[in-house]
Amino acid sequence: QESRDLCHRCRGPREQERAMNQNAETCETCKKNPDLAWVTQAAAAGLTQLAETLRSGIPSEERSITRVTLRSSDSQGPRLSSMNPPPAPNRQLPSPPGRSFPSPTSLNFPSPSAPSPATSSQGVNLPTPLSVNHTIDNYLPPLAAPRASEAALREHAAALQHEVSLQKMALSSLQGEHDKLLAAFSRSQTRASTLEKKHAVSDNEIISLTEEKLRLQSQVMDLERDVEELSRSRDEFRQAAVQEGAQYIEIVNKASRLEELRADETRAWNRIKEEMERKIVALSAEGRESSSGDGEIISAEIAHTTRVTEEMDMGTGKSPPHSAGPLKIERADQSPLDEQIPNTLETSQESVESLKSEIRHLRERCTKAEKALREIQDESHSMEELAKSIRSRADLAVAD
Numbered sequence: 001q002e003s004r005d006l007c008h009r010c011r012g013p014r015e016q017e018r019a020m021n022q023n024a025e026t027c028e029t030c031k032k033n034p035d036l037a038w039v040t041q042a043a044a045a046g047l048t049q050l051a052e053t054l055r056s057g058i059p060s061e062e063r064s065i066t067r068v069t070l071r072s073s074d075s076q077g078p079r080l081s082s083m084n085p086p087p088a089p090n091r092q093l094p095s096p097p098g099r100s101f102p103s104p105t106s107l108n109f110p111s112p113s114a115p116s117p118a119t120s121s122q123g124v125n126l127p128t129p130l131s132v133n134h135t136i137d138n139y140l141p142p143l144a145a146p147r148a149s150e151a152a153l154r155e156h157a158a159a160l161q162h163e164v165s166l167q168k169m170a171l172s173s174l175q176g177e178h179d180k181l182l183a184a185f186s187r188s189q190t191r192a193s194t195l196e197k198k199h200a201v202s203d204n205e206i207i208s209l210t211e212e213k214l215r216l217q218s219q220v221m222d223l224e225r226d227v228e229e230l231s232r233s234r235d236e237f238r239q240a241a242v243q244e245g246a247q248y249i250e251i252v253n254k255a256s257r258l259e260e261l262r263a264d265e266t267r268a269w270n271r272i273k274e275e276m277e278r279k280i281v282a283l284s285a286e287g288r289e290s291s292s293g294d295g296e297i298i299s300a301e302i303a304h305t306t307r308v309t310e311e312m313d314m315g316t317g318k319s320p321p322h323s324a325g326p327l328k329i330e331r332a333d334q335s336p337l338d339e340q341i342p343n344t345l346e347t348s349q350e351s352v353e354s355l356k357s358e359i360r361h362l363r364e365r366c367t368k369a370e371k372a373l374r375e376i377q378d379e380s381h382s383m384e385e386l387a388k389s390i391r392s393r394a395d396l397a398v399a400d
Helices: 016-020 028-032 034-056 129-139 144-290 292-314 336-340 343-399
Strands: none
16 A cells, blocks of 8 residues: 555655545656656666665676666657656666666565565575675676766757757647637637626616516506597497487477477467458447447457457467456446347357457467477577587597
């Protein structure tokens, strides 16, 4: 468990967050500084070889250590866009002649929990210091080997610098793209804020328009109710006008019938008047034969009756001053001989009294008829005015 918490490159402790992730092989320091990680890897490989040589006393070329060839940076697969170099399990620095530096992943590091061969007292016996010095003197490479390793290191450093320059160029291009994306993002944010403001304004306009629509709908409903009321009142006025027209026609018909009745009454009165005149003439003739004095009285009475009938024909409605009581004929120079008037005079007086009563009756009927005619004329005038007003109101209602 402790070996899992160590970095596979620098063999340093990883962070607690990386320790929770079993798939992570390197620490954050190695990811941020790949050159330092590779140098640390090469140094770790050299120290491992030296430790093995010191522990076993056998040169590295005699031990069966797997050699791993260097691979170019192009064969490592596509790099991540986050500029973190991928783990390089097969990359290693070129070793000098006679000495190889395998990668740390190609070596089997012993677990800290397991007993190491160097610390185990029951494993391989460690050589004495004299034998160690003898072994180092016998197995160290010649002096030319460090120079070759330095040249290889310089070449590898130049390659690494070239790779670093390429990565810097890629980083600069990515930074430019990142800046462009940030600018586009800021522009999109500006557009989004503008659109949000427009959306808020449009929402406010929609709310105001909705309120205006509701207000107009309520006004339209009120106007429709007013129109319905006006149409009902117009229909009522039309019905009233039709009814009043029918009433006016009925009144006109009644007036025409009254005119006909008046004409009939006038003709009947003319006939009665003619009959009375004939009777008066006959009575006057009989009175002349009886006595001259009585004839004068009868002729005066006849003249008075004729004048009354003419006044009735003219419609003046005047009544004679003696119409209230019965007619009395008196003579100033009456003598006892007057009592011996023949029966014809008495009969003539009775007929005159009957004529007077008939005249009074006819006069009353004429007065009633004239009064009824005046009432009918007044009513017809009022109905005409009412019909005119109704017609004018109906015309105004139809025009509206």
